[in-house]
Amino acid sequence: MADERLKSLTSMLARHGILVAFILFMIGFTIANQRFLGLDNVLGVIRSSAILGVMALGVTFVVVSGNLDLSVGSMMSFSTIVVLDLHDKLGPSMAIPAMFAMTMALGAFIGFLVGYLKLNSLIVTLGMLSAIHGLTLTYSGGKNMDIVDKSGTWFSVFGQGAIFGIPVPVLMFGLLAVVLTVILAKTPFGRKVYAVGGNGTAATFSGIPRARVVFMTYIISSFCVATAGLIQASRSLGSQNTVGQGLELDVLAAVILGGASLLGGSGTVFKTVIGVLILGFIQNGLLLVGLQFYVQYVVTWVIIILAVWLDIAAKRGRLWSPIA
Amino acid sequence: MIAQKPALRLEGIVKTFPGVRALDGVSFEVMPGEVHALLGENGAGKSTLMKVLGGIYQPDDGTIFIDEAPVTMGSPLDAKAKGVVFIHQELSLADELSVAENIYLGELPTKSFGRVDWDSLHSNSAAILKRLNCKFTPQTIVGDLSIANKQMVEIARALTVDAKAVIFDEPTASLTDAEKVVLFDIISDLSRQGVGIVYISHRMDEIFTISTKISVLRDGEYRGSLATAETNEDEVTQLMIGRSLDLGQKVEHAQTGKVAIEVRNLSCGSLYHDVSFKVRSGEVVGFYGLVGAGRTEIAETLFGLRNPTDGTIHLDGEEVRIHSPVDAIRHGISLVPEDRKGQGLVLGMNCRDNMTLPQVADLTAGPFVSDGAEIAIFDQYRDKLAIKTPSWRQRVGNLSGGNQQKIVIGKWLSMAPKVLIVDEPTRGIDVGSKSEIHNLIRDLAKQGYAVIVISSEMPEVLRVSDRVVAMFHGEIIREFTSEEVTEDNLVQAISGIRSDKVA
Known part of the structure; x- marks a missing residue:
C-alpha cells in the first residue's frame, strides 16, 4: 500500500517534477521572507523576467525541433541598438517594423543555414553570436545609442507603460505565451515541429518538409528576439552594444528547466514559462534573503543541474543507473 | 547418464x-x-x-x-x-x-x-x-x-x-x-x-x-x-x-485491374540500372533479392527520396515527375519503409499523432488541428487493422513490433494511396503478427491497391505475391508469375545466373 503510494508519487513527480519543485521553492522563500509573495514583488519579478521570457518562448520552438539557438543574446543587442537608432531617424512608427524586418532577416539567414543547408545549429548559432555582435558594433560605430528626446516619445510605452496596473512587458510576455502555446500545441505546424524534433528522418518519410519547418522555428525565434529588443529599448531609451550579452545561456537554462529535451521532440511553451519564472524568482529570492547578486550565478547553475538530474532520475526510477 | x-x-x-x-x-x-x-x-x-x-x-x-x-x-x-x-x-x-x-x-x-x-x-x-x-x-x-x-x-x-x-x-x-x-x-x-x-x-x-x-x-x-x-x-x-497458423499456404489471388504504375528504363547511378516493370491495381508484386540488390533504392526513388539519373515513371498511363515525398504523396504513392523505428515512426509521439502525421495539415477546424477528425481516423484504422493499444494516447515506442508496423501501414492507408510500397513488411516481427500482416497485404490488393512488397524472406515473397521480380546487382534478372515461381528458380535468379539466357 505504502509502496503503491510511493509509486504514484514518483510518477506524479516524473510528469510534473518541475512544477512541484517550483511550488516547494516558493513556499521556502515565502517563509524566509514575507515580502516574497507580495503582489508588488511578484509583478516586479515577472516584469524583470519578461525580456528573458519572451526570448525563451521563441527558443522553445527551436529546441523542440531538435536544434539550438545561441545567437539570441547578441541578436537582442542588435535589435535594441537598431530600433533606438532608427527611432530618431525615421520616427518610432517606422523604426519598429524596420527593426523587426532586420532582426527577422538574421533569423531567416540562420534558418537557411540550419534548415536548408543542414549545418549543425550549435556551430551556426555560436558563430552568429559573434558575427551579430560585430554587426551591431559596426552599425553603432561602437558608441552607446540614446534617444535624444527621452520624455517626449510614446515609444516608452512598451517598456514602462501599464494597462490596468499591469506592466506592458508582462502583458506582451503573457499574450505571446498564449499565442505561441496555441501554435505549438494546436496547429498542424506545431505538430510538425514535434515530429521533426522527435525523428527527423521519419518526418521526411511522412512527407513533412523538414527544412521549411526548421527554417520557420528560427523565424519565430527571431521574431521573439525582436520583441524582446523592443521592450529593452523602450524601457531604458538608451543602450550599450552589449545589452543582451550572456542572455542566450539564461534563455537555454529556462527552456531546460521547463523540461524540454535538448535532443528535440519534447517541451511545451507553458513549461518554458514555468522555467522562466523559476529563474526569475530564484534570483529575486536570493536578493531578498540578503545574498549578493553574484551568488545567483552559482545557485542558478546548481538548481539547473539538480533539476536535470531529478528529471532523468524520475524517468528511469532511480537516482543512478549504469545505463542511461 | x-x-x-x-x-x-x-x-x-x-x-x-x-x-x-x-x-x-x-x-x-x-x-x-x-x-x-x-x-x-x-x-x-x-x-x-x-x-x-x-x-x-x-x-x-x-x-x-x-x-x-x-x-x-x-x-x-x-x-x-x-x-x-x-x-x-x-x-x-x-x-x-x-x-x-x-x-x-x-x-x-x-x-x-x-x-x-x-x-x-x-x-x-x-x-x-x-x-x-x-x-x-x-x-x-x-x-x-x-x-x-x-x-x-x-x-x-x-x-x-x-x-x-x-x-x-x-x-x-x-x-x-x-x-x-x-x-x-x-x-x-x-x-x-x-x-x-x-x-x-x-x-x-x-x-x-x-x-x-x-x-x-x-x-x-x-x-x-x-x-x-x-x-x-x-x-x-x-x-x-496459443493457436495454429498455416504459414505455408498460398493466399488467394485477386482480380487485377489496369496498370497503376509503370516504370520505364529507370536508372540511378550505380545503385540500379535500366529497371522496367508494371504493377496493376489489385496486384501484389514481390521484389526479391539480396540486401544491396537495389530494391530499397527503387522504392526510395518512387517515393521521391532519390532522383533517378535516367528513365520515367508513369501513373495511370501519364508520366509524372517526383522530386520529394510531398510529390509522391500527392500522386498517391506511399512507402512503408524498411526501418520501422528509424524511418517509419516518431517513437516519442502517441499512436494517433503518428498515424495522422502526413495529413495533419488537412485535418483542421479553422487554423487548429481537429482532435475529433484525428481520433476518427485513428479509430477507423485501429479497428480495420486490429491494432492492439490501450488508447490512442499510448506512445508508439511502447507498442510491439507488429502493432508498430500496423500503425505505419494505417498511416498510409488513411491517405487512400493508389500505390503502396512495403519494404520488409515483417522484419523483426513475430510469427503471429507476421501472418496477420501477410493477410492484410492480400486484402489490400483485393480492395484494388497496387502493392509492391520488397522482402529478403523467400517464404514471404512466395506467399503474398502475384508476380515476383528477382533482382541482382541493381538489375531485374527475371519476372515470375506466381504459377512458375519456385524456391529453386528464385534462388538461381538472385544468385546472378541469367535464366533468360537459358530460357
Missing part, C-alpha cells in the same frame, strides 16, 4: 512495471553445450528476461544460478564477469578502433606507467580470432569490416572471459545466407566447447537448424520446452501463440 549441472538456471523470475506484469515466475535452464532457442511473440517477455539476466533490470522476485550457485547481476559488466555474455542485435563496437582494441575494450592489458601492452593485446586477440576462424587481423579497423565480421568481433569479445552462457539475440538479422552458415558453425563450435547457448530468433528455419532445445514464453509466462528433434514448426507455433 551422468547427472549434469545446468550452466545457467533462472528460477521463478518476476518483474513488474507499472501496469504490466512483464515476467510472471519464469524458470528456464541451459545445460553446458546446449543450444537453447528462446521463442515468444513480441511482448512475450523475452527482452525483459534477457535484461534481468544481463543486470540491466533487477528482478522483483526469483533467483539466477550459475553452475547452481545463486548470483545477483548488478550491472552488465557484472554479468559478463560472472560468465554471461550477450551478442546483441545492434552491434556496440567503436568503429574507429582496431579489432584488438574492441575485443579488450575497457580492459586493455597494460605495462608500467599505464602504457598499453600492444604485443600481448595483439597476440591474445589473434588467438581468439583464430579460435573463431576469422580471416582478418587484430590490427584491422572495425569500421572497415562487414556487418558479419563485426559480429565476429562481438563474439570474440565474449570469449575473453570464461563464458558459461552466451546469449545470441536475433544475430542473423543483417547477415547474408553465406554469413549465416559461418555463424552457425561458430555456435556449434562454442557448444562443443561446453558453453551453454541461448538463441533468440523469430526465424523458425534457423531455430530448427541450430538449436537442440526450444523454450517458449507467452504473456510473460513460461509455456514449456520441447526437444528440437522431436517437434515441428506447427507445435512450436501453437505453443507460442
Whole structure:
C-alpha cells in the first residue's frame, strides 16, 4: 500500500517534477521572507523576467525541433541598438517594423543555414553570436545609442507603460505565451515541429518538409528576439552594444528547466514559462534573503543541474543507473 | 547418464512495471553445450528476461544460478564477469578502433606507467580470432569490416572471459545466407566447447537448424520446452501463440485491374540500372533479392527520396515527375519503409499523432488541428487493422513490433494511396503478427491497391505475391508469375545466373 503510494508519487513527480519543485521553492522563500509573495514583488519579478521570457518562448520552438539557438543574446543587442537608432531617424512608427524586418532577416539567414543547408545549429548559432555582435558594433560605430528626446516619445510605452496596473512587458510576455502555446500545441505546424524534433528522418518519410519547418522555428525565434529588443529599448531609451550579452545561456537554462529535451521532440511553451519564472524568482529570492547578486550565478547553475538530474532520475526510477 | 549441472538456471523470475506484469515466475535452464532457442511473440517477455539476466533490470522476485550457485547481476559488466555474455542485435563496437582494441575494450592489458601492452593485446586477440576462424587481423579497423565480421568481433569479445552462457539475440538479422552458415558453425563450435547457448530468433528455419532445445514464453509466462528433434514448426507455433497458423499456404489471388504504375528504363547511378516493370491495381508484386540488390533504392526513388539519373515513371498511363515525398504523396504513392523505428515512426509521439502525421495539415477546424477528425481516423484504422493499444494516447515506442508496423501501414492507408510500397513488411516481427500482416497485404490488393512488397524472406515473397521480380546487382534478372515461381528458380535468379539466357 505504502509502496503503491510511493509509486504514484514518483510518477506524479516524473510528469510534473518541475512544477512541484517550483511550488516547494516558493513556499521556502515565502517563509524566509514575507515580502516574497507580495503582489508588488511578484509583478516586479515577472516584469524583470519578461525580456528573458519572451526570448525563451521563441527558443522553445527551436529546441523542440531538435536544434539550438545561441545567437539570441547578441541578436537582442542588435535589435535594441537598431530600433533606438532608427527611432530618431525615421520616427518610432517606422523604426519598429524596420527593426523587426532586420532582426527577422538574421533569423531567416540562420534558418537557411540550419534548415536548408543542414549545418549543425550549435556551430551556426555560436558563430552568429559573434558575427551579430560585430554587426551591431559596426552599425553603432561602437558608441552607446540614446534617444535624444527621452520624455517626449510614446515609444516608452512598451517598456514602462501599464494597462490596468499591469506592466506592458508582462502583458506582451503573457499574450505571446498564449499565442505561441496555441501554435505549438494546436496547429498542424506545431505538430510538425514535434515530429521533426522527435525523428527527423521519419518526418521526411511522412512527407513533412523538414527544412521549411526548421527554417520557420528560427523565424519565430527571431521574431521573439525582436520583441524582446523592443521592450529593452523602450524601457531604458538608451543602450550599450552589449545589452543582451550572456542572455542566450539564461534563455537555454529556462527552456531546460521547463523540461524540454535538448535532443528535440519534447517541451511545451507553458513549461518554458514555468522555467522562466523559476529563474526569475530564484534570483529575486536570493536578493531578498540578503545574498549578493553574484551568488545567483552559482545557485542558478546548481538548481539547473539538480533539476536535470531529478528529471532523468524520475524517468528511469532511480537516482543512478549504469545505463542511461 | 551422468547427472549434469545446468550452466545457467533462472528460477521463478518476476518483474513488474507499472501496469504490466512483464515476467510472471519464469524458470528456464541451459545445460553446458546446449543450444537453447528462446521463442515468444513480441511482448512475450523475452527482452525483459534477457535484461534481468544481463543486470540491466533487477528482478522483483526469483533467483539466477550459475553452475547452481545463486548470483545477483548488478550491472552488465557484472554479468559478463560472472560468465554471461550477450551478442546483441545492434552491434556496440567503436568503429574507429582496431579489432584488438574492441575485443579488450575497457580492459586493455597494460605495462608500467599505464602504457598499453600492444604485443600481448595483439597476440591474445589473434588467438581468439583464430579460435573463431576469422580471416582478418587484430590490427584491422572495425569500421572497415562487414556487418558479419563485426559480429565476429562481438563474439570474440565474449570469449575473453570464461563464458558459461552466451546469449545470441536475433544475430542473423543483417547477415547474408553465406554469413549465416559461418555463424552457425561458430555456435556449434562454442557448444562443443561446453558453453551453454541461448538463441533468440523469430526465424523458425534457423531455430530448427541450430538449436537442440526450444523454450517458449507467452504473456510473460513460461509455456514449456520441447526437444528440437522431436517437434515441428506447427507445435512450436501453437505453443507460442496459443493457436495454429498455416504459414505455408498460398493466399488467394485477386482480380487485377489496369496498370497503376509503370516504370520505364529507370536508372540511378550505380545503385540500379535500366529497371522496367508494371504493377496493376489489385496486384501484389514481390521484389526479391539480396540486401544491396537495389530494391530499397527503387522504392526510395518512387517515393521521391532519390532522383533517378535516367528513365520515367508513369501513373495511370501519364508520366509524372517526383522530386520529394510531398510529390509522391500527392500522386498517391506511399512507402512503408524498411526501418520501422528509424524511418517509419516518431517513437516519442502517441499512436494517433503518428498515424495522422502526413495529413495533419488537412485535418483542421479553422487554423487548429481537429482532435475529433484525428481520433476518427485513428479509430477507423485501429479497428480495420486490429491494432492492439490501450488508447490512442499510448506512445508508439511502447507498442510491439507488429502493432508498430500496423500503425505505419494505417498511416498510409488513411491517405487512400493508389500505390503502396512495403519494404520488409515483417522484419523483426513475430510469427503471429507476421501472418496477420501477410493477410492484410492480400486484402489490400483485393480492395484494388497496387502493392509492391520488397522482402529478403523467400517464404514471404512466395506467399503474398502475384508476380515476383528477382533482382541482382541493381538489375531485374527475371519476372515470375506466381504459377512458375519456385524456391529453386528464385534462388538461381538472385544468385546472378541469367535464366533468360537459358530460357
